Amino acid sequence: MNKKHLPISVLAKALFRGFFIQAAWNFDNFQGVGFVYALVPLLRQSEFSEEEIKSLVKRHLSCFNTNPYFAGMILGGTMRMEEERIQGRVTAEQIETFKNDLTGALGALGDSFTWGALRPLAGLAGVLAAMIYETSAPLVFLAVYNMGVFWIRGAGFWNGYACGPDLLTYLSNIKLQKKIYWMNGMILFAVGAFLPLWIMQAVPAVGFTYLGLFLFMVLLVWTGLKAEQKGVPLLVQGVVLLILSQGLSHMGWMI
Amino acid sequence: MLFLKIFQIALVAGLIGLDRLAFGQFMVSQPIVAAPLIGWMMGDFHTGLLIGVVLELFWLRGLPIGGHIPRDATLSAILTAGLCLSRPGSIQGLDTAWMAWVFLWVGILLLPAGFLDQWIRRKNALLIRMALSSESPEHGVTRAVWMGILIFFLYYFGVTFMVVGFTGGLLGRGYALLPGDALQGLRLFLFLLPALGLASLLARKDIMQGRIHLAAGTVASFLIFIGLKQQSMPVLVSLFLLSFIMVYVQERRVSVS
Numbered sequence: 001m002n003k004k005h006l007p008i009s010v011l012a013k014a015l016f017r018g019f020f021i022q023a024a025w026n027f028d029n030f031q032g033v034g035f036v037y038a039l040v041p042l043l044r045q046s047e048f049s050e051e052e053i054k055s056l057v058k059r060h061l062s063c064f065n066t067n068p069y070f071a072g073m074i075l076g077g078t079m080r081m082e083e084e085r086i087q088g089r090v091t092a093e094q095i096e097t098f099k100n101d102l103t104g105a106l107g108a109l110g111d112s113f114t115w116g117a118l119r120p121l122a123g124l125a126g127v128l129a130a131m132i133y134e135t136s137a138p139l140v141f142l143a144v145y146n147m148g149v150f151w152i153r154g155a156g157f158w159n160g161y162a163c164g165p166d167l168l169t170y171l172s173n174i175k176l177q178k179k180i181y182w183m184n185g186m187i188l189f190a191v192g193a194f195l196p197l198w199i200m201q202a203v204p205a206v207g208f209t210y211l212g213l214f215l216f217m218v219l220l221v222w223t224g225l226k227a228e229q230k231g232v233p234l235l236v237q238g239v240v241l242l243i244l245s246q247g248l249s250h251m252g253w254m255i
Numbered sequence: 256m257l258f259l260k261i262f263q264i265a266l267v268a269g270l271i272g273l274d275r276l277a278f279g280q281f282m283v284s285q286p287i288v289a290a291p292l293i294g295w296m297m298g299d300f301h302t303g304l305l306i307g308v309v310l311e312l313f314w315l316r317g318l319p320i321g322g323h324i325p326r327d328a329t330l331s332a333i334l335t336a337g338l339c340l341s342r343p344g345s346i347q348g349l350d351t352a353w354m355a356w357v358f359l360w361v362g363i364l365l366l367p368a369g370f371l372d373q374w375i376r377r378k379n380a381l382l383i384r385m386a387l388s389s390e391s392p393e394h395g396v397t398r399a400v401w402m403g404i405l406i407f408f409l410y411y412f413g414v415t416f417m418v419v420g421f422t423g424g425l426l427g428r429g430y431a432l433l434p435g436d437a438l439q440g441l442r443l444f445l446f447l448l449p450a451l452g453l454a455s456l457l458a459r460k461d462i463m464q465g466r467i468h469l470a471a472g473t474v475a476s477f478l479i480f481i482g483l484k485q486q487s488m489p490v491l492v493s494l495f496l497l498s499f500i501m502v503y504v505q506e507r508r509v510s511v512s
Contacts, residue, residue: 023277024386024403026379033382037400040393057392061383068280112461119282120456123311126287130308137304138288141311145282184461185468185502191453192472194312198449200480217450224454234316234326235362237451242359242444249440255351 006045006079006161013041014079015157018072030065035075042079048086056082059092066103067110069149069156074102076160077167084164098165105171110152113176117183118148124190131197195221258420261341264293265416268333272411275329277404286310286332293333297340306336306354312449315456324372326365330414334361337419342427355441355448356430360422368414375410379403471501 017038024033036057043053066074081098084090126141159170199213220241227237271292275284283289287307294303310332317325338357382399389395433441456462457469474497 019279020277020400020404022280023400023407024379024382025276025376026382027377028380029383033386033396033399033403036386036396040396043393054392057396058387061386116459116461119285120315122282123285123287123315127308127311130287130304134301134304137308138291141285141287142282145285149280180461187456187462188466188468189472189475189502191457192469192474193476194449194453194472196473196476196480217447220447220450221454221457224451225458228455228458234313234451234455237454238313238362238448241447241451242440245444245447246437246440249436249443253443254439255442255446 006042006083010041010045011076011079011158011161014038014075015072015154017041018075018153018157021068021071021075029061029063031068031071032061032064035064035071036060038075039079039082042082059096062096064099064103066107067114069114069152070106070110072153072157073106073160073167073171074099076157076162077102077164080161080164090165094165098167102167105168109171109176112180113152114149117180117187118145121183121187121190122148124187124194127194128190128197131201257341260297261337261416261420264296264333264337264341264419265412267292267296268337268415269408269412271329271333273404273408275327276407276410284329286314286328289329290332290336293336294340297337299340302340302354303336305351306339306358307332309354309445309448310335310358311452313452315452316459324369324376327368327372330368330411331358331361331365333411333415334364334418337415338423338426341419341423350438350442351445352433352438352441353430355445356433357426358445358448360426361418364418371410371414375406379406467501467504471497471499474501 017040020037021031021034023037025031026033039056039060043056048056060078064071078095078099081090081095085092085095122141122145125144126137129140130137160167163170195217196210196214199210199217224237228234271284271289273279274281283292287304287310290307290310291300291303294300294306297303310328314326314328314331317328335354335358338361339354342353382403385402386392386395386399389398478493478497
C-alpha cells in the first residue's frame with residue numbers, strides 16, 4: 001500500500017457497502033460476509049498481493065455479529081488498522097482482538113440505543129402524529145428514526161476510521177448511555193400521552209365514560225406487564241385477550 | 256386486475272423485506288410505514304395506516320438482539336394490509352372486525368413463516384463457501400452478497416404472493432360464517448390490542464426507571480383534550496407547564512441521588 005490514508009471516495013464506497021452488512025446473514029458467521037463485502041473498496045485501492053487478499057478475506061470471514069448501525073464504526077476502525085498492518089505497525093492478531101472486543105460492546109450498546117430506545121420512540125412519535133394529522137405518521141416515524149441512525153452511521157464510520165484502535169475513547173465521549181436514558185423518558189411520556197388519546201378516539205361509539213374505559217385499559221396494560229414479567233409469550237397474551245374480548249362482547253360491550 | 260395488484264404488492268413486499276433483512280435498515284419495513292404503503296397501493300391509505308398503527312404498537316418491543324430473531328412484524332403488517340384490502344368491495348370504510356380476523360390468521364401464519372426464515376438463514380451458511388470458492392475472493396464475496404439479497408427478496412415476494420393471492424377467499428368465507436357477537440368481540444379485540452404491546456414495552460426494567468414521565472404524559476394528554484374541548488388556551492399552556500415540571504422534578508431527584 002503506497003498511501004498513508006485512503007481517499008474520501010474509497011471511504012464513501014465502504015460506508016455505502018456497509019448498508020449491505022446483513023445481506024448474507026447466517027447462523028455460522030452472522031454478518032461476516034457483509035463485513036468483507038464492505039472491505040472490498042480497501043482491497044481494490046491497495047496494492048495487496050493475491051495471497052494477501054485471500055488471507056485477508058479468510059480472516060474477516062470469521063464470525064461477526066453486532067448492531068448493523070454501529071458496524072460502521074468497527075468497519076472504519078478495521079480499515080484503518082489494515083492500513084497500519086501493511087505499514088508494519090499492527091498485527092493481524094491485534095485487528096482480530098479489536099474486532100472481537102468491539103462487536104460485543106457495540107452490539108449491546110447499539111441494540112439498547114436503536115432497537116431499545118430509538119425505534120420505540122420513533123414508533124410512538126409516528127402513532128401520536130397519526131392522531132393529529134394521519135398522513136404525516138410514516139414520515140414522522142422515518143424522520144425521527146433515521147436522523148438518529150444516519151448520525152451513528154456517518155459519524156461512527158468516519159470516527160472509527162479516524163480513531164482506529166482508539167475507538168473506545170470516542171465511544172466514551174459521545175455519552176450514548178445518557179442519550180438512551182433521555183429517550184427512555186420520552187418513550188414513557190409518549191406512552192402516557194397515547195392511552196387517553198386512543199380512548200378518546202373510540203368513545204363516541206361506546207356506551208362508556210372516558211374514565212371507565214381509561215381505567216380498564218390501564219388495568220389491561222398492568223395485567224399484560226405482569227404476564228410479560230412472568231414470561232408469558234406475547235402470542236399467548238393475544239389469545240387470552242381475544243377470549244376476553246369475546247366474553248365482554250357477549251356482556252354487551254361495544255366499540 | 257386483482258391478480259396484477261397482488262403481484263405488484265408482492266414485488267413491493269420483496270423490496271420492503273430487504274429493508275428488514277438485507278439492505279439499509281431504514282425501517283421502511285416497520286408496520287407504521289409498510290402497512291400504509293400497501294394501503295396506498297390498494298387505494299385505501301387510511302385503512303393501511305390504521306393497521307400500521309395497531310401493529311406498530313403491538314410489536315413495539317420486538318428486539319433483534321444478538322442472534323435472536325423476533326416475530327416478523329413486517330410480514331405481519333404487509334400480509335394484514337394486503338389481505339384486508341384485497342377483499343373485493345372493501346375499499347373505504349373497512350370494518351375493523353375484518354381487520355382483526357385477518358390479523359389472527361396472519362398471526363397463525365407467522366409461525367411457519369418464522370421456521371422458513373430460520374431455515375433460510377441456516378442455509379445462508381452456504382454463501383460463505385460461495386465467497387471462498389471463487390477464483391477471486393473479491394468477486395466471490397460480491398456474488399454471495401447479491402445471492403443473499405435475492406434469497407431474502409424471493410422469501411418476502413413468495414410468502415406475500417401465496418398468502419394474499421390464495422388465502423383471501425377462504426378467509427372471507429370463514430368470516431361470513433361468524434355471528435354478530437363474535438364480530439363485536441373482534442372489534443373490541445383490535446381496539447384493546449395496543450395495550451399488550453405497551454405492556455411488553457413497559458416490562459423492560461431499564462425503561463421503568465422514570466415512572467413520573469408516564470404520569471406526566473397521561474396528565475398532559477388528558478388536559479390537552481379538556482383544553483381542546485373547551486378551547487381554552489390557559490388550560491393548554493398550564494398543562495404543558497405542569498407536565499414539564501413533573502419531569503423536571505424527577506430529573507432533579509435522579510441527579511441528586
